[in-house]
Amino acid sequence: xxxxxxxxxxxxxxxxxxxxxxxxxxxxxxxxxxxxxxxxxxxxxxxxxxxxxxxxxxxxxxxxxxxxxxxxxxxxxxxxxxxxxxxxxxxxxxxxxxxxxxxxxxxxxxxxxxxxxxxxxxxxxxxxxxxxxxxxxxxxxxxxxxxxxxxxxxxxxxxxxxxxxxxxxxxxxxxxxxxxxxxxxxxxxxxxxxxxxxxxxxxxxxxxxxxxxxxxxxxxxxxxxxxxxxxxxxxxxxxxxxxxxxxxxxxxxxxxxxxxxxxxxxxxxxxxxxxxxxxxxxxxxxxxxxxxxxxxxxxxxxxxxxxxxxxxxxxxxxxxxxxxxxxxxxxxxxxxxxxxxxxxxxxxxxxxxxxxxxxxxxxxxxxxxxxxxxxxxxxxxxxxxxxxxxxxxxxxxxxxxxxxxxx
Numbered sequence: 001x002x003x004x005x006x007x008x009x010x011x012x013x014x015x016x017x018x019x020x021x022x023x024x025x026x027x028x029x030x031x032x033x034x035x036x037x038x039x040x041x042x043x044x045x046x047x048x049x050x051x052x053x054x055x056x057x058x059x060x061x062x063x064x065x066x067x068x069x070x071x072x073x074x075x076x077x078x079x080x081x082x083x084x085x086x087x088x089x090x091x092x093x094x095x096x097x098x099x100x101x102x103x104x105x106x107x108x109x110x111x112x113x114x115x116x117x118x119x120x121x122x123x124x125x126x127x128x129x130x131x132x133x134x135x136x137x138x139x140x141x142x143x144x145x146x147x148x149x150x151x152x153x154x155x156x157x158x159x160x161x162x163x164x165x166x167x168x169x170x171x172x173x174x175x176x177x178x179x180x181x182x183x184x185x186x187x188x189x190x191x192x193x194x195x196x197x198x199x200x201x202x203x204x205x206x207x208x209x210x211x212x213x214x215x216x217x218x219x220x221x222x223x224x225x226x227x228x229x230x231x232x233x234x235x236x237x238x239x240x241x242x243x244x245x246x247x248x249x250x251x252x253x254x255x256x257x258x259x260x261x262x263x264x265x266x267x268x269x270x271x272x273x274x275x276x277x278x279x280x281x282x283x284x285x286x287x288x289x290x291x292x293x294x295x296x297x298x299x300x301x302x303x304x305x306x307x308x309x310x311x312x313x314x315x316x317x318x319x320x321x322x323x324x325x326x327x328x329x330x331x332x333x334x335x336x337x338x339x340x341x342x343x344x345x346x347x348x349x350x351x352x353x354x355x356x357x358x359x360x361x362x363x364x365x366x367x368x369x370x371x372x373x374x375x376x377x378x379x380x381x382x383x384x385x386x387x388x389x390x391x392x393x394x395x396x397x398x399x400x401x402x403x404x405x406x407x
Contacts, residue, residue, distance in 0.1 A: 037102070044104040045407070047074045047097030051082045052108050055093045056400055059084070063112070090403065109403040112396040115194075116299060116323035119156060119382035121352040123190055128356050129168055130176065131369060137287070138350065138382020143187055148176045150369060155179040156382065159186040190354060194395030195303035195327045198249050198268045201393045206247030215250045217267065219259030221282060224248075239263070246392045256309070261298045261321065266392040268301030272329075275306070277313040281321045287348050290384040298322040298349075299391025305329035308359065308375075310339045317343035318375075323350045323383070323391055330357025336374040337361050344377040350386060352395075 051072070058065040067082040074080045079098040084091055090111045097104045115121060119138025125147060130136075132150030140154055143161040149168035157180045167174040202208045209215045209226075218225040218234065224242050225234035239262070242248070250269040257267065258277035267273075281296035300306055300322045308314055310333070324331050324347075331351050333339065336358045345359060360374025 040100045040102040041104065043099040044097040044102040045106075047080055047099060048095045048104040048106045048407075049097075050074055051080045051095030051097060052093060052106055055082050055084060055095065056108075056110060059091060059093075059110070060399060091400070104407070107404075107406045110400040111403060113399050113401040114386075114390045114394050114396050115190075115325055115352040116350060116386050116390050116394045118352055119350045119380060121188075121350075122354070122356045124355040126356055128358055131362060133377040134380075135378070136380045136382075138380075138384070141186065141188060142356075143189075146176075148174045150174055152176045153179075157181045157183075159183045161185065161187040188397060188399075190327060190352075191395055191398060192327075194325065195268055195270055195301050197395070198247060198266070198301060198393055199251060199270075201245060202243070202247045202249035202268075205245035206243040206249065209248075209250045209253065212250070212253045214254050214256060216256045216276075217248070217259075218257070219261045219265070219279065221260055221262045225259075239265075255302075257300070258313075261296050263295060264297040264389075264392060266299035266301060266394060268299075268303075270303040272304045273300055273302040273306045274309045274334075275300075275314075275318065275320060276309045276311065278319040279322060280319050281348075284321065285348070285383060285385055287381040287383050290387050292385055294385070296321075297385070297389055297391050299325065299394040301325045301327075301395065302329065303327050305357065306331045306353075308333040308345070310334040315340055315342050317346060319346045321348045321383075323386060323394060324352065325395055326353040326357075327395070328354050330355050331359075332357025333359040333374050339374055341371045341373060342375050344379050345375050347378075347380045349383045351380070 055067060065084065067084050070082045071078040072080040072082065081096040083094045090109055093108045093110065095106045117139060118141060120136050120140045122142045122144065125142055125144040129147045129149045130152035132152060135153040138156040140156060140158040141160065145162035145164040145166055146160060147166040151174060154176055158178060199208060212228045214228060216227045216230065222239055223236050224239045225236045227234050246263065246265045248267045253269065254272045254274060255267060255269040256274040256276050258279050260280055260282050262282040281294060283294040283296050285292035285294040298321060306324050306326045308318055331353045360376055361372040362369045363372045
């Protein structure tokens with residue numbers, strides 16, 4: 001019996017070890033399968049992501065790119081499918097990656113970014129200083145270095161190409177207050193045809209003024225008033241009758257503007273724009289509220305300069321509600337170095353300019369700096385609605401921004 005018992009015990013242990021071995025085999029095989037499946041899915045995902053990168057790169061160079069070469073090969077044979085659809089200016093890019101028996105679909109919605117998204121943009125800063133009385137709220141970029149005096153204030157993301165902060169006296173005396181991120185080494189080029197391209201939409205549903213050296217334009221709520229000489233009476237028309245697509249363009253003439261804007265508009269010229277008096281919104285938004293319900297929005301676009309006129313109306317502050325764009329020139333004040341001290345520029349919107357333009361001068365004494373001529377303060381408030389709203393046909397940065405990414 002003892003021998004039989006020992007034999008049964010050995011057989012029992014053998015059966016147990018056989019079962020354990022089989023289970024371990026199954027676990028090992030399952031682990032390998034899971035690992036292989038995970039690797040294959042990750043590979044399919046990376047192929048799909050590469051398709052998104054390929055599409056956005058091509059679209060940046062050619063906005064009409066349509067992925068007509070799909071399917072593409074990515075370390076494989078025809079394992080990447082890309083499609084591009086356009087929906088009211090929004091590109092819907094779909095990329096499908098295949099690896100072995102795994103498939104991954106990614107859908108991304110993108111649209112062209114606009115220069116109107118900047119609170120302040122310049123290509124060249126020149127010998128102009130941000131002073132203690134200056135504040136900028138919102139996205140800030142320059143392709144140059146930044147020059148500061150007396151602790152100016154910047155609130156919002158800030159980027160520059162040069163990355164150098166130049167101090168008028170010393171870092172201790174002049175270092176600005178910066179609320180937000182700072183990213184140096186970033187370059188963004190201005191287009192060469194942003195203003196000229198406005199003529200096409202203005203000719204198709206908007207209005208083009210031709211044959212006039214100057215056009216005086218006043219927004220008056222639902223109406224627009226215009227004339228060609230300062231001493232002439234205004235012609236008044238219903239705004240939407242003049243330009244149903246809200247784009248007005250002056251060809252080969254200066255545009256002089258003022259008034260109260262109602263609705264979304266862009267006005268432009270291939271020469272200069274003069275701001276003769278306050279130009280403000282009928283429904284003034286809370287500039288901090290991205291979703292403020294005001295429907296009033298203005299783009300001021302000049303191929304040359306945007307100029308605050310030296311006149312009586314602008315000698316005691318000026319109020320400007322607009323996204324401003326100066327393609328080859330500056331946003332500046334007329335006779336900035338000889339006009340009387342003119343108070344503060346109150347801006348709700350943003351400024352994009354080739355070269356930073358002067359709006360006034362200051363003098364330095366033992367007690368600090370004091371205004372000498374022109375505007376002594378720059379109160380630039382970024383209209384946060386510009387993160388989601390763009391004035392009609394406002395020039396783009398020629399780069400795309402991501403609206404949504406779905407995997």
